Amino acid sequence: MNEFIRRMTEKAKAAPGRIAFPEALNPDILRTAELAVRTGIGFPIMLGVREQIENAAAQWGVSTEGFDYYDCSSEENRRELAEEYTAVYEDFSEKAVFRKAKDPVRAAMFLLKLQKADCAAAGKEYSTGDVVFEAMSIVGLQEGVESPSSLGIADIPGFCGPEGTMLGLADCAITAQPDAKDLAGIAISSAETAKALLGWEPRVALLSFSTCGSSEHESLEVVRKAVGIVRRLRPELKVDGEFQLDSAILPEVAAKKVKWESEVAGKANILIFPNLHAGNIGVKLIQIFGHANAYGPVLQGFARPVCDFSRSAPVEEMLGNLAMLVIRAASQKGDC
Template sequence: MSVLDQIYLRAKENPRKVAFPEALNEKMMQAAYETGKEGYIIPVLVGNGNDIREAARERGYDEGVFTIVDITEEEYKKTLIDKYVALPQTILKEKALNRRMQNPLYYAMVMQAVDEADVTFAGIDNTTGDVLLAGQMIIGLKEGISTVSSIGLCDIPGFQGSEGSLLAIGDSAVCTNPDANQLADIAISACDTVKALLEWEPRCAMVSYSTLGSGQGELIDKVVEAVKLANEKRPDLAIDGEFQFDAAISPAVAEKKVNRESQVAGKANVVIWPDLNVGNVGVKLIQQFGHADAYGPMLQGFNKVVCDCSRGAPVSEIKGNIVISAVRAAGSN
């Protein structure tokens, strides 16, 4: 059974409420309908109720599969606002929130913030910047985390790592040139993400062109400091480095290069790149030469699961990311 098959099975065992603020988008509605009908999620369509129902009928969908939330319905909106402003550390108050909630993206995230939905799923009609801004404003970041980042999951044929052919990598999509503190946040978030999604005990390697002082320079210093900060923030997690990539994932190489005890060296299941240059090139090398299937990127760092999918993604890919997001949400509870 493939990793995606396992994730789909877990989703069906515990379907989560996924809010779709881009409900009228044809691809998004189709993906929401199919994942809902197949029993993986409970799809919640957020927008103008009449327009959503009309579009669903025109496209031949059984309306009973959906929960439709009409943003023009004032009573429910007032209930959401009251619940939201009563939460600790909320940024927006009633009037400002009321204005923002005319936008289905913000409305869906308010629902999620007050536990009326488990995931907000967007990204086709909204830009990545739109989703990140709304997420930071409404959902907020996890305690101790100040950086939104991403992680991907690679299934690499022929690779025999500590989790078989699977390797989690990040950040390959969001944080361009993280400083040491941001890099520590990325590592911590990545550990929490793989634990929720895959039920792994994370072993996280922070990589560079040096293994434990074999090289020198400010690029290495940043990674060394990030490891120190990550361990101070979350001593419960196995985060180690700085390692070269081969020392992180190969027991034979780690035996030669790492001359101290490490829970991570040679058996990392999570690899953290030092910056987006390395991350973007790295994931493409893994895909092109390793012929890997890459799932993601998955946003991380928020208090709850927010998903920003690719605008050009086909329905099949959108469905996979919906299911992955739902399982992450279930694993975080």
């Protein structure tokens, strides 16, 4: 276990969470759920028929000690869920909840919204699009957030910033071409995620090819408007831009280029890319040429914490993602 995952796991143990797993027959999910119990970070809620799940676990040599179960194939269970849900929420009819909850990922989202689970984790068999769509449809988004996004955490050898070798990077996986409201939501979500996970005081820089009006183009208005939206919605956050990358993270460059007093310029710890093209390219550049380790991406922006595993992720990486998910769930509940 590498140092970052170890730190996340230790922090998650302080307030373990109830984790809904809709892909309960998947061997890597079973192994990760077993590790969640063994490391003390969580209490798995496995969606499906208990006998089938335990048979699959036995086949793969996985202990099911500490597992709880929710059988979404049971009409009785779904009817009770539908009644409970519609007693609190009006967005779906009882009939719709009963029908939708037969699908495990949808059932997991209903349990999450009803706070019968603290978080939900999927993605080994469901696509990212499936997980994001169902989370948006059922759980919904945080106030002030227009679209879901992701935060990656990069550990960059040789870099020396406010958090040592680490930087937060968003959005690198979800929203392709954010407008100003989307970009503002990404900045807000990223600040909250970094603070909950890492204890940072967020300093959020919105990046572009211009610093403080050094260039003019219609695309820059999206970035400038996003900064204004964040300041209006969350005036306590340290957010600034538009900045070129060097102005955001190098104090000596910021001193020359930035025209106003800034709490972010030259000392940003979270970088917000203007679109997914830039974000994806940026992450790969620092991984390939900077030999950086990148953790996540952490799915964010939902009203309750949801995790999307990479289909190719090894179990250790999945455990790290799970630990970050549990930390965020505890932060939302005020347990840490």
